[in-house]
Amino acid sequence: MQFSHRVLIHKNELNESEQEIVRFIQNNPSEVVSNSIQDLATTLFIHPTTVVRLAKKLDYTGFAEMKHELRTEQQQLDKIRNQTKNNEAPKIDLSEYLANTTVEKIVSLIEKARDVHFYGIGNSQFLCEISAKQLRCTDKRSHYYQHRHDMLYSIHELKAYDLIFVISMSGESESLNDVARLVKKTGATLISLTHITPNTLSEIADINLYCYAPINYIHNYDVTNRTYAMATLYRIIEKYWQYHI
Structure with a gap:
């Protein structure tokens, strides 16, 4: 399940701090997948356990799985962008x-x-x-x-x-x-x-x-x-x- 879908399902369960982490991840996915949980926590001025709690609320086993899934999503998006770059949607009958x-x-x-x-x-x-x-x-x-x-x-x-x-x-x-x-x-x-x-x-x-x-x-x-x-x-x-x- 995509990260955005997990957030949509559990959005009413997330507190303000967790919502802030979600916004950061959605705006900076490449930075998240290329750094450690400690780096993310330092950037957001939070404790690493806060990130782990968010991951589990979103039904990941932990930060490692969330990071892996985000990387996979990024790779899929990059592939789609490369395939559709400069192409306009055709006229469809x-x-x-x-x-x-x-x-x-x-x-x-x-x-x-x-x-x-x-x-x-x-x-x-x-x-x-x-x-x-x-x-x-x-x-x-x-x-x-x-x-x-x-x-x-x-x-x-x-x-x-x-x-x-x-x-x-x-x-x-x-x-x-x-x-x-x-x-x-x-x-x-x-x-x-x-x-x-x-x-x-x-x-x-x-x-x-x-x-x-x-x-x-x-x-x-x-x-x-x-x-x-x-x-x-x-x-x-x-x-x-x-x-x-």
């Missing part, structure tokens, strides 16, 4: 990824569903909010969630005739994939929306939606373009509107 038969099938599922739920974390949350509100205008019961614990609570109320969209550009968010596995146990239909690459979430879901959304970071900040993801969802909702407005 949605029909290449979203056949009319798929749209009609999903619209039919929305019609039959008692409730439609949208699950996403981080920068994908706004897609969930917009989509849920766009369905509500036709009096369709639809829901989105700001926090993972609310998603988990909602799963207890799911029925086999409910419909769930799980939105994750990478498809590799462990927290969302765990949620998806719990959804599958309820018998509800699960639809994934991810970037057009093989991923774990797509393997879990009953129906796969894809869009062009390669991971992109600037100064370690996620600036992945989710425009095509929104367009994919809008095409489905727009078709649903045609039958219900």
Whole structure:
């Protein structure tokens, strides 16, 4: 699980000092992975045990594992940057990824569903909010969630005739994939929306939606373009509107 995902899951458990360490790590990952825990503690004017406590709160075994995982993430980001440097996102024909038969099938599922739920974390949350509100205008019961614990609570109320969209550009968010596995146990239909690459979430879901959304970071900040993801969802909702407005 990525460092940013761990922070998102445990953010309400972190005290002010730990939040300060997190901000430093996010802004200076290269410095963290190339120095010792003592160096980090000295830079932040804290005791090394404070760093260890943070690592364990984020479900690492300790600083050594956190440092190793951060280094791996940095290497992956460097590889992605090298692959995408100076390349613009191509013009995408949605029909290449979203056949009319798929749209009609999903619209039919929305019609039959008692409730439609949208699950996403981080920068994908706004897609969930917009989509849920766009369905509500036709009096369709639809829901989105700001926090993972609310998603988990909602799963207890799911029925086999409910419909769930799980939105994750990478498809590799462990927290969302765990949620998806719990959804599958309820018998509800699960639809994934991810970037057009093989991923774990797509393997879990009953129906796969894809869009062009390669991971992109600037100064370690996620600036992945989710425009095509929104367009994919809008095409489905727009078709649903045609039958219900």
